[in-house]
Amino acid sequence: MTFFNQLKERYEEGKTLPQEFYTDEEIFSDEMKKIYFKQWLMVDHVSRIPNPGDYFLFNAEKESIILIRGRDSQVRAFYNVCSHRGSRICLEEEGTKKLLVCPYHAWSFSAEGELKSARYMPDDFKMEDWGLKPCHINIYQGLIFINLSMDEPMDFNEFIAPLTELVNFHNPEKAKIAARRKYPTKANFKLVLENFQECYHCGPAHPELCSVHEKDWVFTMGAGLGTAPEKETQEYLKKIQPWIEDCKTRGIPSKTYLETKEGLSKGLNRYVDRTPIGNGNLSQTKDGKPASKLMGQFKEFDGGLSQVSFNPFSCCYFTNDFGVMFIFKPLSILQSEVELIWLVNEEAEEGKDFNEENLTHIWDVTTAHDTTIIENNQNGLLSHSFSPGVLSQNESAVTYFYDWYFTNMRLP
């Protein structure tokens, strides 16, 4: 029996995972291969690279991917690995380049990934055989997704299908990046993801988020439908029914999507819902007032919040007037990074229509607090006295996350 299977035997449903899941290097390496490199990962918004030659790097675990716009305006993704002897080619996180020149022996590549120059090569060397290795990429509504699988990845259209109706309504394709922040987190990526699967911690840890939302939203919907006891959930759904009906009348999507058994069996874990922020608030801001111009197909403010989760590594929140992209990255076994990108209507102007501090306030303080509680969690979990604890009735999505995790680890 493998070490992983022995550990899995020690996992008891309703409890957290045994310590070694967070500390064993071999397990981490398997998780990258079986989970992280197989998912369609949301990495950024196209407005980051508007012109030919604009590029940025997406760095996670040992991988570095160059996302670059070609002369034909198409955005492509390449491994940041020179086809000569393997050096990193781009070292700066972003920039604009006509040619990508390797710093080692100066092989140069076009923005379309073709090898353009290599000095003193043998006569039979064919330049066309030595371009950059492409990485799977798809762009949906301005959101860039990559897949780090070395094989054919899961079908993108099938993956995105249940999420398109709501994403289209918010229309991030007509948005632009207003702000971005990174939150380096000294913890195993599973602790980062687990924290995002529950809002049991929201009361004690997130006073700002809790002051914007209604208390029963935080309890029943803060981590998505089905994460609180049935009775409270039904009471909340009954209460917001008139609001949902009103959305339907105005043609605003409000259907919830919970991952199907079939989706889970293929390693998917997608989620969508739309609920009112509550407390009469129109947006997720300190005073509940709008943060910017309306986005997407909204004609007026209705104070709704959409949660769109593509997988546990990639999700978006959309209010009527802005979006926040959440990108969770494993870097090494005990180091992760959370990146937030705020989107506003592409026509919104800073200083006139929005103010960065007001726009970013709620999710910036909330994520900074998350970083602290996740690091505390990691530090305590490393103690030799640690043993798995019992999950509350408000953390059922953590158990669901483990189901998804084990399903993926079993898949070929």
Ligand code: FES
């Ligand atoms: S490793 Fe890039 S040019 Fe030699």
Ligand SMILES: [Fe+2]
């Ligand atoms: Fe949190």
